Amino acid sequence: MKFSIFILLILAELCTTYKVLVFNPAFGASHSNFLGKISDILIDAGHEVTMLIPVFVDGKKDLIGSKKVKNIIRLGQDPRIYQMQKEGATEELMRKKIWTMGAEITSMLGFIGNFSKTSAYQTDYMFAQTELIEQLREEKFDLGITESLFLGAFSFFDEIGIKTIINADSTLYMNGVKDALGEPAAVSYYPGLFSPIDDKMDFFGRVKNLLGYQFGMWFSTVKYDAEIGALPKSYKGSRDWRKILSSVAFNFVNSNQYIDYASPSLPKTVFVGGMQVNTKKSGKATLSKEWDEVLSKRKTNVLVSFGSNAFSCDMPDEFKNAFLEVFASMPETTFIWKYEEANSTLANHLPNVKLTTWMPQNDILADDRLTLFITHGGLGSSVELAYQGKPAVVIPLMADQPRNAHMLTRHGGALQLDKTLLDKPSEIKKAIETVLNDSNYKKNAQRLAKILEDQPNKPKDVVLKHCDFAVEYGPLETLNSEGRHLNTFQYYSLDIAFAVLVVFLIVLFILHLIIKFVFRLLKRTLLSPKKKVD
Known part of the structure; x- marks a missing residue:
């Protein structure tokens, strides 16, 4: 009898599995990791996930973002995109200029000018893959998941017969999606994605926030229109980008309501920030012998990392020298510095400094022996340090990082340092010592981590339940806001x-x-x- 019940339970479980296609372009590590984590959650639940990886940036072509996805389909880079990026030396130029360029989004105009054009090329290239389209159409996927960064993916899903789609943005939100869904922008008090100011805005602050939002809308409109224009004449689906985005079943955003600013949202907007973080309490954050030994050498340990797009080895020399001077003045502290030049001898004269091209950031942050995190304030790093309860010195470089910085500092566990001060060792050391010597930073950081640990709805569960719901009921018209019209x-x-x-x-x-x-x-x-x- 028990055996029969066991068999029935297994059969019931098998009957509820579904097939998912995740569109995960090789564009940036944070994007790939976010969509990869959603894939892992679905795989752990027994669902079948196929990942389609069109190469958008050649230097990122090996990105997957998941160790569990086995069904991977790679689509090579469009030759036109490769040529444009090669001639413009986009990646190399960005990595070098990021340290000195203005932190606001308008300073990126020179870099994003060609983004619309290359996105259109990618859409055109995808729809030219007739054999791949037919292959995917025969799979009869139940659910498609992609990111609104590339609108062509939504039309591609429609072309291969996927009618239930979830948009999953690795950012806090995208202006174009907000507009398409009819969700209030609340620019008078809700900081824009690239806002350098917090929610306490004076008149000029509100003007600046409004202009920033309009800039984001302009960028979305121009890029989406370019991708729509690249669709073949044979495509029968909608050519209205607002209609395309508003038809999603749900809109996942990499935001957590207990970290971010309070904002009005619609039922389709689902907050999943933190789903990718493994804490020490979960038992999944463990260190190898090498890193365990590094953290055991000294009582105070500081991790220094500026993410996957800003390379420390590309810093101006005066910045590097300033950090080295600070490290030398604090011999009782171990500094783990993510430095992307292999076998570099830059810090060989400093026994308390470990240079590494890569480290298990989340697992190191989860360790009790780590004292402080010096970070650029990327969203992934910001969410990780919030969950792990680590105090931080945040040095935003560009894009959404200034917003992430003041989003964190308002909780009292982080201090923000302007990147224009990175050539001044005294300012860097002052920021570090302020956080190390004031116990309130650690206390507040740990309190935020406890709040996140005890939040009523765990992000991983939220992801899975909404995917299940979308497959069962599809995109519900009753969840749409008339405000979008x-x-x-x-x-x-x-x-x-x-x-x-x-x-x-x-x-x-x-x-x-x-x-x-x-x-x-x-x-x-x-x-x-x-x-x-x-």
């Missing part, structure tokens, strides 16, 4: 305000005429000469 005047009730103003002015005008008429009547009555009486 309103123009700017209607959305912000400016038309009503204008109508009220017009009515008010008409009433004032009528009152003016009445008063004028009464005044003339009184004047005529009171001031007219009296008739003589005989």
Whole structure:
């Protein structure tokens, strides 16, 4: 009897499995890791995941973001994209200029100018793969997952017959998706994705935040229109990017409501930030013997990493020398520095410094012996240090990093340092010692980690449950907001305000005429000469 029940349970489990296609372009590590983690969650639940990896950046062609996905289909880079990126030396130039260029998004205009064009090339190239399209169509996938960074993926899913799609953005949110869903931007108090200021904005701060949001909308519109224009004439689906994005079953964002600023959101927006973090308590964060020995050498340990796009080896020499001077002045502290030049001798004279081209960042952050994290404030790193409860010095370099920095510092566990001060050893050391010597930073960081540990809905469960729900019921029209169909005047009730103003002015005008008429009547009555009486 027990054996029969066991068999029935297995069969029931098998019946509920489904097939998922994850569109995960080789573009950037944070993007690949985010979509890779969603893939891992689905695989652990017994579902069949196929990952399609079109190469967008040649230097990132080996990215997968997952160790569990076995069904991988790679699509080589479009020759036109390869040529453009090679001629522009985009990757190399960005890595070098990132240290000195302005941190705001407008400083990236020179780099993102060709992004629309290359995205359109990728869409055109994908739809030219007729054999691949037919192969994928025959798989009859139940669910497609992709990121709104590349709109062509949504049309590609439609072309191969996937009707239920989840958008999964590795960022906090995307302006274009907010607009398509009709979700309030709340620019008067909700910091934009690239906002260098927090939610306490004065007049000029709100102006700046509004302009930043409009800049993001402009970029999304131009890029999406270019990708739509690259679709073949044979494609029968929608060519309205707002309609395409609003038809998703859910919109996953790499945000956590207990870390980020409070904001209005719609039912389709699902917060999954933190699903990718393995904490020490989970038992999955463990260190190898090599890293265990490194952390055991000294009582104080500091991890220095600027992410996967900013290479420390490409820093200006004055920045490198400033860090080395700080490290030399703190011999009782071990500094683990992510330095991307293999076998570098830069710090050979400093026994307390370990240079490494790679390290298990999450697992090191999870270790109790790590004292401080010096980070660029990338979203992945910000979420990891929040979950691991580590105090930090955040040095934002560009894009969304300034926003991530003030998002973290408001919790009291991190201190922000401007990157223009990286040539001043005294400023770097002052920031480090401030956090190390003030126990409130550690206390506040640990409190935030406890909040995240105890949050009612675990991000991993949220991901799985919403994927299951999407497969079962598809994109529900009842979850769509009618706000997405309103123009700017209607959305912000400016038309009503204008109508009220017009009515008010008409009433004032009528009152003016009445008063004028009464005044003339009184004047005529009171001031007219009296008739003589005989």
